[in-house]
Amino acid sequence: MNAGEILLEARDLALQAGGRVFCCGVSLEVAAGRCVVLLGPNGSGKTTLLHTLAGLRAPAAGSVSLAGRAPQAWPAAELARFRGLLAQQQDDHFPATVLETVLVGRHPHLGRWGWEGAEDAAVAREALAAVGLTGMAARDVLTLSGGERQRVAIATLLVQAPRLLLLDEPTNHLDLHHQIAALDLFRDLAGQGRAVVMVLHDINLAARYADSVVLFDGDGGAQAGDAAAMLDATRLSRAFDHPIGVVDDAGRSIFVAR
Numbered sequence: 174m175n176a177g178e179i180l181l182e183a184r185d186l187a188l189q190a191g192g193r194v195f196c197c198g199v200s201l202e203v204a205a206g207r208c209v210v211l212l213g214p215n216g217s218g219k220t221t222l223l224h225t226l227a228g229l230r231a232p233a234a235g236s237v238s239l240a241g242r243a244p245q246a247w248p249a250a251e252l253a254r255f256r257g258l259l260a261q262q263q264d265d266h267f268p269a270t271v272l273e274t275v276l277v278g279r280h281p282h283l284g285r286w287g288w289e290g291a292e293d294a295a296v297a298r299e300a301l302a303a304v305g306l307t308g309m310a311a312r313d314v315l316t317l318s319g320g321e322r323q324r325v326a327i328a329t330l331l332v333q334a335p336r337l338l339l340l341d342e343p344t345n346h347l348d349l350h351h352q353i354a355a356l357d358l359f360r361d362l363a364g365q366g367r368a369v370v371m372v373l374h375d376i377n378l379a380a381r382y383a384d385s386v387v388l389f390d391g392d393g394g395a396q397a398g399d400a401a402a403m404l405d406a407t408r409l410s411r412a413f414d415h416p417i418g419v420v421d422d423a424g425r426s427i428f429v430a431r
């Protein structure tokens with residue numbers, strides 16, 4: 174995996190949802206090793222952008238390119254090995270064990286007949302250990318707590334092993350310890366030549382993990398830039414329509430709601 178290789182490029186995007194066009198002119202380049210955070214108020218377009226970048230919905234204008242190719246130009250299984258999406262919420266309609274659920278993430282890697290082998294089960298158990306769920310493999314997913322279910326979803330993405338991780342609120346339902354553990358894990362994956370684009374609601378977590386930020390303004394606009402420039406109290410106050418101050422904690426900026 175080449176550090177610095179461009180895994181995702183979006184040019185002059187405009188998003189569309191529900192007959193509305195918004196966030197016009199967003200451009201973004203994501204190199205291997207980088208972590209991008211999408212930040213902004215509810216309903217401002219973060220999920221719509223993430224799904225557009227994943228190739229799951231068409232932009233109203235502009236282009237998305239994944240490692241130099243439009244998403245539609247990728248064969249489905251190859252695309253699923255290249256980019257993975259952690260959805261904002263996990264819906265389970267039928268009983269299944271935790272192990273079976275995680276193994277779904279292996280599908281793009283399976284051979285012609287689609288059977289998982291002992292090696293896939295070992296990969297899944299390793300992923301469960303990475304999210305602190307060792308010993309939970311046999312549990313029914315319908316019996317899990319919200320935070321446990323979220324960690325199963327993260328383990329499912331880990332076994333999919335995409336180079337580009339698109340994460341919609343990965344810290345959903347997680348307590349402080351597991352939020353930091355999950356975000357450290359994603360940052361480590363970026364450090365190993367992958368790239369991460371994730372929606373976060375916590376400005377301080379964004380400041381801790383983002384190399385660059387796409388800030389949505391809630392008025393149909395969005396701007397991308399270096400984290401240091403975008404995470405500015407005045408800019409954030411305007412975007413969130415709430416006064417936000419900044420305090421210094423041993424050289425680190427901590428954002429506080431006034």
Ligand SMILES: Nc1ncnc2c1ncn2[C@@H]1O[C@H](COP(=O)(O)OP(=O)(O)OP(=O)(O)O)[C@@H](O)[C@H]1O
Pocket residue numbers: 190191192213214215216217218219220221222
């Ligand atoms: N299928 C749809 N039909 C109508 N409106 C839609 C549809 N999908 C999204 N929208 C609207 O598009 C806008 C952007 O939605 P999106 O889910 O991208 O916001 P978000 O920034 O991720 O919000 P949140 O922080 O609440 O998760 C919202 O106003 C939403 O209601």
